[in-house]
Amino acid sequence: MRYARFQIPFVLLALLLTAVCVLVGPHGFSWPDTTTPMGRAIFQLRLYRVAAGFIVGGGLACSGAVLQALLRNPLAEPYILGISGGGALGAAVVIVSGLAAVHVGAVPAGAFVVALATLALVYALASQGGTTSVYGLILSGVVVSSMLSSLLMLLLSLSDIQGLHTIIWWMLGNLQASSGVMLLACGGCVMVSFAIVWLFSRELNALTLGRDMAHHLGVRTERVVALALAAATLAAAASVALAGMIGFVGLIVPHAMRQMIGADHRRLLPMCLIAGGVFLVVCDTVARVVLAPVELPVGVITALTGGPFFLVLLRRRKQTWVG
Amino acid sequence: MSEKTTTPINAQPAVEVQNLATGYHGRMVLENLSLVIREGEMTALLGPNGTGKSTLLHAMTGQHRALSGSVKLFGRDVRELPAAERARLVSMVPQQIEAPMAFTVAEMVMMGRTAALNRWQAPSADDWRIVEQAMTYTDVLGLRDRIFQEMSGGERQRVVIALALAAEPRLILLDEPTAHLDMNHRLEVLELIARLNREKNVAIVMVAHDLNLAAEFFPRLILMDHGRIAADGPPETVLQPQTIEAIYHCHVDIHRDPDCGALRVFPRRTK
Numbered sequence: 001m002r003y004a005r006f007q008i009p010f011v012l013l014a015l016l017l018t019a020v021c022v023l024v025g026p027h028g029f030s031w032p033d034t035t036t037p038m039g040r041a042i043f044q045l046r047l048y049r050v051a052a053g054f055i056v057g058g059g060l061a062c063s064g065a066v067l068q069a070l071l072r073n074p075l076a077e078p079y080i081l082g083i084s085g086g087g088a089l090g091a092a093v094v095i096v097s098g099l100a101a102v103h104v105g106a107v108p109a110g111a112f113v114v115a116l117a118t119l120a121l122v123y124a125l126a127s128q129g130g131t132t133s134v135y136g137l138i139l140s141g142v143v144v145s146s147m148l149s150s151l152l153m154l155l156l157s158l159s160d161i162q163g164l165h166t167i168i169w170w171m172l173g174n175l176q177a178s179s180g181v182m183l184l185a186c187g188g189c190v191m192v193s194f195a196i197v198w199l200f201s202r203e204l205n206a207l208t209l210g211r212d213m214a215h216h217l218g219v220r221t222e223r224v225v226a227l228a229l230a231a232a233t234l235a236a237a238a239s240v241a242l243a244g245m246i247g248f249v250g251l252i253v254p255h256a257m258r259q260m261i262g263a264d265h266r267r268l269l270p271m272c273l274i275a276g277g278v279f280l281v282v283c284d285t286v287a288r289v290v291l292a293p294v295e296l297p298v299g300v301i302t303a304l305t306g307g308p309f310f311l312v313l314l315r316r317r318k319q320t321w322v323g
Numbered sequence: 324m325s326e327k328t329t330t331p332i333n334a335q336p337a338v339e340v341q342n343l344a345t346g347y348h349g350r351m352v353l354e355n356l357s358l359v360i361r362e363g364e365m366t367a368l369l370g371p372n373g374t375g376k377s378t379l380l381h382a383m384t385g386q387h388r389a390l391s392g393s394v395k396l397f398g399r400d401v402r403e404l405p406a407a408e409r410a411r412l413v414s415m416v417p418q419q420i421e422a423p424m425a426f427t428v429a430e431m432v433m434m435g436r437t438a439a440l441n442r443w444q445a446p447s448a449d450d451w452r453i454v455e456q457a458m459t460y461t462d463v464l465g466l467r468d469r470i471f472q473e474m475s476g477g478e479r480q481r482v483v484i485a486l487a488l489a490a491e492p493r494l495i496l497l498d499e500p501t502a503h504l505d506m507n508h509r510l511e512v513l514e515l516i517a518r519l520n521r522e523k524n525v526a527i528v529m530v531a532h533d534l535n536l537a538a539e540f541f542p543r544l545i546l547m548d549h550g551r552i553a554a555d556g557p558p559e560t561v562l563q564p565q566t567i568e569a570i571y572h573c574h575v576d577i578h579r580d581p582d583c584g585a586l587r588v589f590p591r592r593t594k
Contacts (some may be wrong), residue, residue: 071421202437208424209434213417215386217490218410218438263424266445 006261010271014278021285022050026292045176051183052175054277055244055283057253059190059235061268061276064208064250065257066197066232069133069204069265070225081141081229082118087240090114092155092167100166104178107170108186108241115237118144123229124135131234132225134211173244173298175284182242189238193231200305201265202229248302249276252310259313270293279306328341334361335397338383342392345382352378353550362493365517365542367537369561371571376530379547380496383528384413397446397493400401401579410438413440414487416497419479422472429467429484432458433490439530457488461515465490477508484515488550495519497529509533536561539585546570 023029025046031130032046033039063078071080079085094100094110122144126136156164177183197204203224206214211221236250254268261267283301290296338360346352352375360366368376374417381387382394385401394401397412404412414435422431432454433446440446446454458464461481466474470484480500487495497516501509517540520527531537537544538558546554546561548570554561567575574591 069424074423153348199442202434202440202442205426205430206434206437207456208426209420209422212386213415214407216384216415216417217412217434218407220406224467258425263426264430 002126007271010260011274014274017278018054018281020048021281022046023287024223024289026289031083048177048183049175049284049288050188050281052097052177052242053281055187055190056175056239056246057249057280058273058277059186059193059239060246060250061253061257061272061279061286062190062194062197063232063236063239065254065265065268065272066204066228067250069208070228070232071138072208072210073134073138074255075251078232078239079245079247080135081122081233082145082148083115083233083236084240084245085145086118087111087115087237088167088171088245089148089152089155090164091170091244092152095166095170096155096159096163098268105182105217108182109180111244112237112241115240116233119233119237120230123226132222132249137229170244173246173299175243175298177242183249186242190235191248193235193238194269196231197228198266198269200224201269204228204265205263243298246280246299246302247278248299248306252306253279255310335364336360336395337362337364337397339398340379340383340392340527341393341395343379343382343389343394344391345378345387345389353382356551357392357551358545358555360494360526360528361519362526362569364543365520365527365541366543366545367531367541368545368547369531369534370553371539374547375550376547377498380415380498380528380530382414385409400504404543407438411490412492413494414490414492415495416480416483416487416495416500419476419500420483425470425472427467428458428463428469428471428474431471431482432463432485432489435486438490445540453491454485457485458482460488460519461485465551476503477505477511479573480504480508481515481544482513484519485544488519492525494526494528497527499532502532509536514586516540526589534562534567535585538588542553562586562588 020029023031032043034043060078064076067076067078067080068074088111090110090113091107093114094107099106099110122137122140123132125140125144126132156167159167203214203219206217206219207221207224214221239246248251254272257268257271257275261271280298280302283305284298287296287298287301340356340358343356344351344354357378368379378387382389383396383401385394385404396404396409401409404408433450435457436454440450455464455591458467461484463478463481463485466478466482471479474482483500485490501512501576504512513536516527516529519525529541542554542557544550544554544556544558544561546566553570554566564575564577567577574593576589576591578587578589579585580587
C-alpha cells in the first residue's frame, strides 16, 4: 500500500499536539493549578476552547473534502455554496433585531438556520430542469452568496455602532464557546455528518470520476449528491454557528491530507477530521498566546500559516490538482 | 479471421431493446429502434457522428430514459433494475476518464467493485483477489501504486478496462474507448477486448468510428443512421459500398485484406 505508513504516527502526533495546546497559556507552558477554583475555571475554559477548535476545524475540513469531491473542483470549500453568507446574515439579523440579548444561543441558532436555508435555496435553484449539475450548483451558490452579502452590507450600514462591532467580531471568528451545551450540539452535528459522509466514501470516490461514471458504477447519483451536500452543509453550518467564519481550514486541510495519504475518502475523511481539528487548535493556541493578553482573530493565523504551507504542497505535484 | 468466435444462436439475450424512442429536449435521437444482443456476443455500433450510438449505449444502462419502448438487461427491465445490481451485470468504458484526484491504479480498479462492496466493511480478501486478477488480465498489476492521472492514455485505458472487469460483469459497453489513442494502443485495447470476449464470454457492445478495426475484430456490426439501424450483420453484409456511401456521403473502395482476410474500407477522393 502506497500510503499506509503515515496514519498511526500521524494520529499520535495529533494527540500530542492537542495535549500541548491545552497546557499552553499566555504565561508559557504549565500544568494548570486545579486545586483553586480559578485554576479549575481556566482549565475548563481551555478544554472547551480546544474542544471547539477540534469540532470546528474537523467539521470544516470534512465539509471541504466532500464539496471538493462532489463539485470536482479544487477551489471548493465549505463556504462555496453560500453557507458563510447565509450564516453571517442570520447572525447579523439576530444581533440587529435585539434577539441576541434574549438568549446566548440566539446568534448561533440564527446563523445555523439561515445557513441551512441558504443551501436549500441554492440546491433548489440548481435543480431546476430535473438534474443538479455541478455548474448549476456553483453558479447559483455564487449568485445567492453575493445577494446575501449585499443584504448583510445593508444591515451593517443601518445598524448602530454597538451592533456593527458585534457583527464584525462575530464574523472574524472566535472559538470561545458560550456553553457546554453549544459544544455538544455543534459537536453532535459534526459527528453525524461525518458518519454519513464516511459511510458514503465509496460513492464519493466514484463521484470524483464524474456523475456519468458514478452512475455506471451503480451509484444512485442524485440521491447521494443531495445527501452528501446536506451532510457537508450540516457540518459547516454547525461550525459557523459555533465559531463564526474561519477561513482556509476547509480549503487546505483536505488538499494537504490527499497529498499525504491519497484520495480514497475512506481514509481521507477520518484524517481530515483529525488534521482539521488539530490544525485549528494549534492556530487558536498561537492566536491567544503570541500577543497575550490581546487575542488575534484565529482566521488570521489559519491563513498566514496555511497559505505558505499550501503553496509548498502545490509545487510538489503539478499534474493532479490535489495532491 | 480465425480468432473471431461465432455466437451461438441459442444464447440468452443480454440486451433486448424494443421499439425504443428517446431524445434530448424535444429532439428525437432514437425512434422505434429494436435490437437483441446475446450473451457472449461481440458487437460494434457504427455510424456517423450524431446518429445516436452513444445515446443507445446510455439507454442500455438506464442513464438515458426511454420515452417509449423498453430496454431489458438479462431479461429485466432496466428501469426496475436497482442501480447496484445493474452495475454488477453491465460495466461501461467511456472514451476517457478524468480522475482529478490522485487515485492510484489499485484504488481506481477497486472502484469497479463499488456496487459489490458492503458500506460497513473494508474490501475483503476476495475483493482484493478479484481486483488483482483484473489488473493482471489487463497487464497493469505492475503499475498498481502509480497515480492514474499521471499515466499515458494507453495505460489509463487498460486500467479502466480492469476497473470494468472488477465488477465481474456479463456485458461490457464501450463508448469509443480508443478515440484518444495512438494506433499501437488502439490495437492493444481491441485485442484485449477481443480476448475478454473469447476467454470470459463477456458480451461486448462497442461504439466505434474506425470501420476497419471494427471489421477486423467484430463478428457483428450494427450500422446506424439518423437514429435507426441501417444494417446489422457480419462485416461482409454490412460493409457494402452502396450502404456506406449512402450513410457517410462519400465514395469508398472496399477490399479484402490479402493477409488477414478482413474487409478494408478506403474513402475515395472526389476529383
